[in-house]
Amino acid sequence: MKKIVLSLGLTALLLMAGCAKQFVQVDPSTQQFGPVSFTTAQPWNKVDINADHSMWTVDGLTLNTLELTGNVGKGKRLFGSAKTIKGPQFDPSMSLPEQSEFLLASLRADGLPNAEIFGLEAFRIGEIDAFTVYFGGENEDGLDTLGLAVGFVHDEAFHAIIYRAASEHYYEKLLPEVTGIIESLKSNEVST
Amino acid sequence: MTWTDPFRSWRSPTNVPAAFARAAGVLCLTACVATGGGKSETTPIAEGQIVEAGDGSVSPGVVDVTPEGTDSSLYVEPLPLRPIPADIDIGERPSLETDEAGLWMQMDRAERQLATSGKRIRDPELESYITGIVCDLANQYCGDVRVYLVRTPIFNATMAPNGVMQVWSGLLLRAQDEAQLAAVLGHEIAHYLRRHSIKRFRDIRSKLTGLAVFRIAAAVFGVAPVGDVAALGMMGSIQSYSRDHERESDFMGQNLMVESGYDPMAASELWAQLNRERARMEEIDPDKKSPRSVFFASHPPSEEREENLRLRAEAFAQSGVEGRRGREDYIAALGEWREVFLRDELELGEYAQSEALLEILVDSRPEDGALRYFQGELYRARSQDGDADLALAAYAEAAELGYTEAGLYRGWGLTALKNGDNAAGVAALKTYLDLAPEAPDAGMIQFMIGSADATS
Ligand SMILES: [Zn+2]
Numbered sequence: 001m002k003k004i005v006l007s008l009g010l011t012a013l014l015l016m017a018g019c020a021k022q023f024v025q026v027d028p029s030t031q032q033f034g035p036v037s038f039t040t041a042q043p044w045n046k047v048d049i050n051a052d053h054s055m056w057t058v059d060g061l062t063l064n065t066l067e068l069t070g071n072v073g074k075g076k077r078l079f080g081s082a083k084t085i086k087g088p089q090f091d092p093s094m095s096l097p098e099q100s101e102f103l104l105a106s107l108r109a110d111g112l113p114n115a116e117i118f119g120l121e122a123f124r125i126g127e128i129d130a131f132t133v134y135f136g137g138e139n140e141d142g143l144d145t146l147g148l149a150v151g152f153v154h155d156e157a158f159h160a161i162i163y164r165a166a167s168e169h170y171y172e173k174l175l176p177e178v179t180g181i182i183e184s185l186k187s188n189e190v191s192t
Numbered sequence: 193m194t195w196t197d198p199f200r201s202w203r204s205p206t207n208v209p210a211a212f213a214r215a216a217g218v219l220c221l222t223a224c225v226a227t228g229g230g231k232s233e234t235t236p237i238a239e240g241q242i243v244e245a246g247d248g249s250v251s252p253g254v255v256d257v258t259p260e261g262t263d264s265s266l267y268v269e270p271l272p273l274r275p276i277p278a279d280i281d282i283g284e285r286p287s288l289e290t291d292e293a294g295l296w297m298q299m300d301r302a303e304r305q306l307a308t309s310g311k312r313i314r315d316p317e318l319e320s321y322i323t324g325i326v327c328d329l330a331n332q333y334c335g336d337v338r339v340y341l342v343r344t345p346i347f348n349a350t351m352a353p354n355g356v357m358q359v360w361s362g363l364l365l366r367a368q369d370e371a372q373l374a375a376v377l378g379h380e381i382a383h384y385l386r387r388h389s390i391k392r393f394r395d396i397r398s399k400l401t402g403l404a405v406f407r408i409a410a411a412v413f414g415v416a417p418v419g420d421v422a423a424l425g426m427m428g429s430i431q432s433y434s435r436d437h438e439r440e441s442d443f444m445g446q447n448l449m450v451e452s453g454y455d456p457m458a459a460s461e462l463w464a465q466l467n468r469e470r471a472r473m474e475e476i477d478p479d480k481k482s483p484r485s486v487f488f489a490s491h492p493p494s495e496e497r498e499e500n501l502r503l504r505a506e507a508f509a510q511s512g513v514e515g516r517r518g519r520e521d522y523i524a525a526l527g528e529w530r531e532v533f534l535r536d537e538l539e540l541g542e543y544a545q546s547e548a549l550l551e552i553l554v555d556s557r558p559e560d561g562a563l564r565y566f567q568g569e570l571y572r573a574r575s576q577d578g579d580a581d582l583a584l585a586a587y588a589e590a591a592e593l594g595y596t597e598a599g600l601y602r603g604w605g606l607t608a609l610k611n612g613d614n615a616a617g618v619a620a621l622k623t624y625l626d627l628a629p630e631a632p633d634a635g636m637i638q639f640m641i642g643s644a645d646a647t648s
Contacts, residue, residue: 095609095640151219
C-alpha cells in the first residue's frame, strides 16, 4: 500500500477529525458503498474520513476528487461539521429534485460558492430512485471546477458519490472512469 | 434636499485630546455589531456626564442644540458630537520600518487571494455602483479604499488596514436602501480613516504570541480565508478591545453619510432592523432548536448603538439636515443578485432566521412578489407540519403580485405533489417547463410529471 502526502485542505479536515489518516491505493475492483456497489477500472488513492465518508483521488485532491458520503440521516448535513458555513440539513421527505437541491446547496457551502447545475436527470439503481447531476463553478481559490454526482435515499438516509475536478484537463481525464463507476452501480438488495 | 453644514451649530467639546484620535481599534462590522451586544453596559450619556475617550481622557458629553419641544435636561449628545478628523493622509502608506508596514504587506498579499476567490462577486455594474457610494463617502480618500463584494450570506463588512473593504452579500440583502448601506460603508471607511486596525493589531499582539497572532490578525482584518465564518468567532472573542473604536466609527460614518447627502436616520434604522430580526428569530424558535447564525450567536446587534445613532440623527435633523434614501435605486442596482442572495440565505438552513428576515423584508415591500416566492421556498425547504400549506399560499400570493419567474411554478408544483395534489402539481410543473424549456433540470421535472401522471 502506497502512502501519499495529504493535501492541505484534507489535512485540516483530518486534524479536525482528531486523527491522522493515510491514503491507500485501491486497485481496480468492486467496492461497497452503503446499499450499493460499484466497479472501478483504474487505480485510485483513497482516504477514509470516517465509516460513511471517504475521499478518492488520482492526481491529488485539488485536481480531482471522488467523494463518497453516505448515511446522512434526518437533520444531518452532507459534509459534516468541518465547514464554516454548514449548509442545509437533510430531510428524508425530500423528493428527487429536492435531494439534488440539498446536494447543490451543500456543495455551495463546501468550497464551490457559485456552483450551478448544467443537467439533472432521474435514474434507477435496481429498485432505488436516484439522480445524476452535472454542475460547475469556481472554487474558493478561483479554480474553475466541473463535477458530476449521483445521489439517492435509502432507509431514510441520503448517499452521494460526488466527482469534482479542475475544468482544465483533469475533469475530462477521469470522466470516462467516473461515468463507468456510475453505470456500474448495483443495488445490494435482490429485487423480488 | 436642504443641506447646510451639519456641524455648524454644534459646539465641539473643548480640547479633544489628541490621543483620542489614535486610541481605538477594530475594523469590521461584526465587531461593530459586537459592540454593546450581550455585554452592553452603556446607554446614552446623561447631561453633564463625563465621556471617556479611547485613551481614558475625558470630554464633556453635552451638546448645545436642543430639538424644539424637548426637555433640554434630557436631550444630550451620546458622545462628543463633532467633526471627526481623519488620522491618515491621502495616499499614505506606512514607512517600511514600522510594524504597520508589515501588516500592510500581509494584507496586500491577502488582497491578491481575495481578488481571485470564487466567493468574489464579479459584476462590473454592481461593483461600480457600490464603489461609487464608497467613493462619495470617502471623498478625497476614494482612491485609497478598494471594495470587494463577497458572496457570503452573513451580515458583515470588513476593512483591512491597507484600505481593502469587503462587503458581504448578507449585508447587501438586509440593507433596504442606499442610505442604510451607506451607513455601514461609512462606518468601515471611518475605521480606515482613523487607523483603527494598527492599534487593534498591537492590542492583539500584546496578548497573544506566535501563530495565533497571524491567524487572529487575518481574521480581524477580514482577509483570510475570504468570507470565513469561523473568523467571526475569533473577532467576537476579542471584540471587547474595540468598543471605543466601534462607537467612533459609527459616529464618523454617520457624519460621512450626512456629508454625502444621505439621511443619517438610516444608520439607526438598520440596527433597529437587525435587533428586530434577532428578537423575531428567538420568538419563532424559543427553544433555540435551529442552529444559531454565527452573526447572531457571537455578535448580537446592540440597542445602544441603535439609540445613539437615532439621537444623533434627530440632532442632525434639527440642524436642518435632510437626506436621501435611494430605495428604488438600491433595489434596481442589486438586480438579479437579490434573488441569488435570498437563495443563499435559505441555503444556510437556518429557517427561523430566514423566516424573521423575510417577514421584515415583506413588511417593508409588501408589493414585492419575489419576496413571497422566497417565503414559499422557505416553507418548502423547512417541510414541517403545515409548511406545505404555507408554501402554497405564499406561491399563490407571489403569482397574484405579478411574479412571473419560472422557479415559482417549480416550487409550487413540487409542493403540490408532495401534498398529494397531483393534478395541481403536474399543471404547475408543466407551466415551469413552458416558461423554461431549456432549464437544466428539465429532464428531472419531466420524470416527476410522468411519475405523478402514472399514479393518478
Ligand atoms: Zn466596525
